[in-house]
Amino acid sequence: MxxxxxxxxxxxxxxxxxxxxxxxxxxxxxxxxxxxxxxxxxxxxxxPGLANVHSHAFQRGMAGLAEFRGNPDDDFWSWREIMYRFLDRLDPNDVEAIAALAYIEMLESGFTRVGEFHYLHHQPDGTPYANLAELAERIAAAAEQTGIGLTLLPVAYRHAGFGRRPPERGHIRFLNDPARFARLFEASRHAIAALPDANIGVAPHSLRAVDHVELGDILTLAPAGPIHIHAAEQIREVEDCIAALGARPVAWLIDNLPVDERWCLIHATHLDPREIARLAASGAVAGLCPLTEANLGDGIFPMPAYLEAGGRFGIGTDSNIAIDAARELEMIEYAQRLTHRRRNLLATPDQPSTGTRLFAAALAGSARALGQPHPALEVGxxxxxxxxxxxxxxxxxxxxxxxxxxxxxxxxxxxxxxxxxxxxxxxxxxxxxxxxxxxxxxxxxxxxxxxx
Structure with a gap:
């Protein structure tokens, strides 16, 4: 052709x-x-097509349902309760149907690959499906139907908070002990085997959902694949991490684990100056989801300082509140303009086109985060x-x-x-x-x- x-x-x-x-x-x-x-x-x-570094496909079905004031202090944590109530209704057919439409919208907006941060594993009462990878197979089926490239990231989730806080009702569809998660991971690998150029990574959900011992076990499952983890999305999360572990989340990860180019720290919104420099130097990718971060009131990533330090970033649609590759890139720059009251902050003398710099950086960073070669229009x-x-x-x-x-x-x-x-x-x-x-x-x- x-x-x-x-x-x-x-x-x-x-x-x-x-x-x-x-x-x-x-x-x-x-x-x-x-x-x-x-x-x-x-x-x-x-x-070249962009990679979407971070998606929870099922959340496309609840887009817009949390846009009312539930209490005077609405924030990420109150939004999460609405999300739990929505996912409590989903059966495998629902998951597949919602994912298929989300993937279609990604392709129509310029994304050609998705990193699916897949943590919805079990039946509504928490009982595993007879096929442990039932919902992973539905994600794979949606990818096959739509043609999008898939990097599947099965999520390990054990606890409700730091200090092994017991899970709550809303968590029961996510939970696995280490042995069952290992079986789930292998079943998920099999679920994507027939998809062209699909790959698999591993995703410890967050430092609040898995402890340091469990983290070590999880990382052995994908010795060469991508590793994704939520980190420092919320100020409360940072404060709880300091109280429990004596360090901020990103600093703790870099101090205690081999954080390198295989890693993608999702959000990483709240960094202190030393964390900015250390994350940039590690080779890891910051997985930014600007539209979701704005929708949830998370905060604004310190992009100018991070890029100045040589940091890499990718973009994701996360909650899929709006699926649009160009808008995600636009929001990165606009958030900085609103913060610093200046324009074209992310352009440079070498690359004065703000759009080109954003696109090139996201193209490279998102592919790296999903374990893919640099996307390019070139032979082969x-x-x-x-x-x-x-x-x-x-x-x-x-x-x-x-x-x-x-x-x-x-x-x-x-x-x-x-x-x-x-x-x-x-x-x-x-x-x-x-x-x-x-x-x-x-x-x-x-x-x-x-x-x-």
Whole structure:
């Protein structure tokens, strides 16, 4: 198959009149610069697909249900109670239907891979399914139906808080002792085995949900895969960690575990200056989820200082309150503008395009966090290609880096016109090819869950 683009972002920069030939195995077979259309449609501007570093797919179904004031002190912890009540209703069919729509929306917005931080394991009463990996298989099925690349991150969860606080009712669908979690992990590895280029990592939920002994056991399960953990999302979490362990969460992790490029610390919102420098130096990725962090009132990540120290970051959709790759990138910069009352804080003299710097950093960091090679439009790479419509209102007349700046800061989802995931044409004229059937399943699921 031959695709022709008016312009494309290649490893060496923007190039015009680019023909990309796809191999039968879904990789890029050839790239010709300065090529004539030769009967091929003009597909606009080609950029590599982004990886979504952190998703809880089932939460797409509750997006918008927590936007009312439940008490005078609404925060992350009160939101969490609503989330527990929602997930208490979900059966395997519901999980699959919600995940499929979430993955479709990710692809339609420019994500071509997802890191699924998968902690919903058991039946509503906490009893394991006969197939321990039942819900992991449903996540894999949603990925197969939609074509998105999958990095599955089975989550280990034991306790309600620091000091091995006993679990509460809302936790029972997450819980496993070490032996059962090891079996779950292996069953999850089998669940994704048939998916093209899927991989698996491990996710101790947080320092409050697993203790240091359990952490050591968990890490042995994926000796070469990615390691993800929530860290320092909430000020209360930081305070509780200091009280229990005598150190802040990120400092404790770096002091006590081999934190390196395999690690992704999700959120890492509340860092002191020494933690900023140490996290940057470790090679780990900060997994930022700006729209969710804003929705939950988490706080603002110290991005200028972190990038100055050489830190790496990826982006994720987390609670899936809104699924939009460009908006996640936009929010990173806008949060800094609101904090510092200046503009273009994340651009540099070497890279004055704010959108390009954000996109390039997130492209590299998200792939690293999911154990993937650096995404690029180059021969031999997976054909994960996002085509931006240069005829859309927000991109008219734009060239080179202006395309990324305009897509991120003034565009809308309709700027993403086509998407190929490992050579599979999954988004055609702004719409995923399976959207109709997925929406029908999702509608039935939500009517059942919400009693309408």
């Amino acid at each position: 031959r695709l022709w683009f008016e312009t494309a972002l290649l490893p060496g920069g923007w190039a015009d009149h680019v023909a990309i030939r796809l191999a039968p195995d879904g990789t890029i077979a050839a790239i010709d610069i300065g090529a004539p259309p030769a009967g091929s449609a003009n597909l606009g501007a080609a950029i 790479a997976p054909a994960d290609i996002v085509a931006l419509d240069m005829g859309s209102a927000s991109l008219l007349g734009r060239r080179t880096d202006q395309l990324l700046d305009s897509w991120i800061f003034s565009g809308s989802r309709d700027a993403v016109h086509h998407v190929w995931r490992r050579g599979r044409h999954v988004v055609v004229a702004r719409r995923h090819v399976a959207r109709g059937s997925a929406e029908a399943r999702y509608r039935k699921t939500m009517e059942k869950l919400l009693g309408r």
